[in-house]
Amino acid sequence: MNNSSSTSEQRIYIVDDDEALRDSLAWLLDSAGYLTQSYDSAEAFLADYNDQLTGCALLDVRMPGMSGLELFDRLCDLHATLPVIFITGHGDVPMAVAALKRGAADFIEKPFNDEDMLTLIRQCLAVEKEGRDRRRQDAEVARRLDLLTQREHEVLELIIAGKLNKQIADTLGISIKTVEVHRARVMEKMGVNSLAELVQNVVGLEPQAPR
Structure with missing residues (x-):
């Protein structure tokens, strides 16, 4: 050696x-x-x-x-x-x-x-x-995604799809105010400060190779 x-x-x-x-x-x-x-x-x-x-x-x-x-x-x-x-x-x-x-x-x-x-x-x-x-960044994003509730996951998916708050509210059958609360929690749990950063992190997440 x-x-x-x-x-x-x-x-x-x-x-x-x-x-x-x-x-x-x-x-x-x-x-x-x-x-x-x-x-x-x-x-x-x-x-x-x-x-x-x-x-x-x-x-x-x-x-x-x-x-x-x-x-x-x-x-x-x-x-x-x-x-x-x-x-x-x-x-x-x-x-x-x-x-x-x-x-x-x-x-x-x-x-x-x-x-x-x-x-x-x-x-x-x-x-x-x-x-x-x-891979380290992806693992951290995956860890944070696990912190989201089912409803927050649903809101996140619609955010990624480019839906506006009103469209998300209509799709999920909830109020715009509730969408705003979920959206804020998603941003907080994901540790991001902007929509662009959120989309970049989640869309760029690569599948983890099996070990």
Whole structure:
């Protein structure tokens, strides 16, 4: 295991059976201020894997035992959110391209340029953090939605549909004043200050992937 003094919670997981390449990559990434963790096999990484890991993974395509591609398939089955960069030899490019179509982030051919690798890492970490922030926001929106009463849910659905207070009152058979009360409670419980913010949060809510 190689750790840098970076304060970032993200970590780059290096999975390669080539000790020299692992050490070289760890040195490069540590020197750039990243946290790293190295594994000499796909099985070793999988044994450590959990869905709280953040950062990205560098996987060698060809390894004894479980290959990098097989590891990627297992991570897909686990609904892993870590972006994956494949390290390939020239003959492995078609397999890496196929992996891209299945959701891998990118691949880089050996021997690679250090700056190209660091650029890929920066891009992957930014994407991973953005996705994590979005999932955290979605979870908070979902938590707040659970606080709404059945009637508040009904009012919310009609608000999202663009209905005016009078139209909501007519649809639900309640007074406009009652609609205004429900509407205010919805805004308060959802923690928003404007209709636009409410719509953006609820309409933008993505389904949570099963674990």
